[in-house]
Amino acid sequence: MHSQLSRASSKASKMNFTLNVLGTASALPTTERYPSAQVLDVRGRLFMIDCGEGAQIRMRKAKVSFLKIEHICLSHIHGDHLFGIFGLLSTMGMLGRSSVLNIYAPGSFAPVLDFFMTHFGDGIKFEINHVVLDMSEPLKVYENRTVELLAFPLRHRVETFGFIIREKMPSYNVHKEAIAKYGLTVAEIGRLKAGEDVVRSDMVISRDEAAYLPYEPRSYAYCSDTAPFPELACWVKGVSLLYHEATYPAEMSEMAEKNYHSTTLQAARTALEAGVGRLLVGHYSSRFPSVDFYLDELRTIFPDSDLAHDGDVVEIPYIRNL
């Protein structure tokens, strides 16, 4: 699958927003599915999300640069989301990395990192900054000029977090026609650029008439591993692309509940309630060598659903408004 979220697309690679799916297995990998790992490329800045065993090798196959990884988000400290971190950090060290690496992970990652640094950290000459996650609702943990990263709690057997990576809202562009028509002042143009209406004593010039967004800001949410819970749809509301675990098919809802996982239908319901642009599921039970039947279940509830497969590259296009 090398697909596009929406009708329009731009070739401007500097503006890309691209998800590399490196692994879609749950606890037991299969010959076709590596454990959970993804890399989101936002305009050339790379966010890694989970780091299951073999992630570094999948990254090489996907031609993802190790040194461009600035941030690693670890949802929880279960091996199938984590055991690739040792090899990846070692490789970064051997490649001569010097820039800071931020790792957003629960407090339970601290002894894991300590262990690694004590026994295998000789070659690590770069700073590893463990940002401890312990929020109870979505909280911004990183931002730069154009992008922000939020983390929020999920509901799993151990402390687990989801992530949202989104472009910041850009300044509005003001229509030249509106400037002429209303004789807009510099202050009024500033207000419109900030997304506000212009309120004069005798009239209101609405932002939606006089200005437009230069492009649609894009967003990605990652939810794995989790049982469904009411707040989740609010927290990921309106994201362009939602990755949600669907470990089990619909009929295995009891198993899902017992293990704090989700079924296809539960993932699709969250996508529907959240009004996301598109749903991508993964983290499949190893019981099912083929999960094609998951797709039919998903689409009964949320038609814009797809199955993630190892090696998938999913682009969210840059839509420029003219």
Place this chain on the structure above:
Amino acid sequence: MHSQLSRASSKASKMNFTLNVLGTASALPTTERYPSAQVLDVRGRLFMIDCGEGAQIRMRKAKVSFLKIEHICLSHIHGDHLFGIFGLLSTMGMLGRSSVLNIYAPGSFAPVLDFFMTHFGDGIKFEINHVVLDMSEPLKVYENRTVELLAFPLRHRVETFGFIIREKMPSYNVHKEAIAKYGLTVAEIGRLKAGEDVVRSDMVISRDEAAYLPYEPRSYAYCSDTAPFPELACWVKGVSLLYHEATYPAEMSEMAEKNYHSTTLQAARTALEAGVGRLLVGHYSSRFPSVDFYLDELRTIFPDSDLAHDGDVVEIPYIRNL
């Protein structure tokens, strides 16, 4: 490569002696080479040797049973020989393993195992028996009725061990013609079966005339990572198959010396001095996407040399004497 060591071969799969090469990378894996890991199948009993990242996934591809692994030999505690152990142990736990797993490893493996059991050991219901290696010359660390495992020190930057897995010498069969010709007594037949000559007051009946081995006992030696040293050839003398690291080509001997590794020529010289049946090399520097030129270098010294590649299955045939 799916090759045979010798001229004769038996189809008797119960008598197999088969090496599965799972990874041939050195410190940095490539898209074609996983880190070091092998499984030797001796008559259906599996010995794993080193366990680099991704080993469990390579095992699935090679259709190697996780549950039949009785022994894991870890040469040393460097990540590229070890980082697959966490995922493999976890998977064994999830598959319901109950039988003891023996891990032959240096003492420096103890904190690694402690870490794993403390943070990821919940699902491990089987006993893990860490046999601490600290010998200064070859020592038997395990044996059953037909096979024995020896460990011996290598010369690397950290404490490192090599391994020999070999079939025990079988009892000799006595030729029926010799029994008739010499009127052999039960005691004399016993002596011949044990491999001794029969010494009578008036004559010596030589074992080689009166008896024969029912089959040639096979042996495998694993030497990675190591600089060359004088005792090594004696220790692996006459093995059917020697796996020896050849991280570097001949021209990089200074780099090899500095890093306590071997070149092609050094590996081949050890094979020649040891008079092994065949040499297989691996643990290639990631500098060289193709190592085909290593083979020419090896064969200038030891013609029965081959390059190991990920996924290779190397059979040492069962040669039955009739």
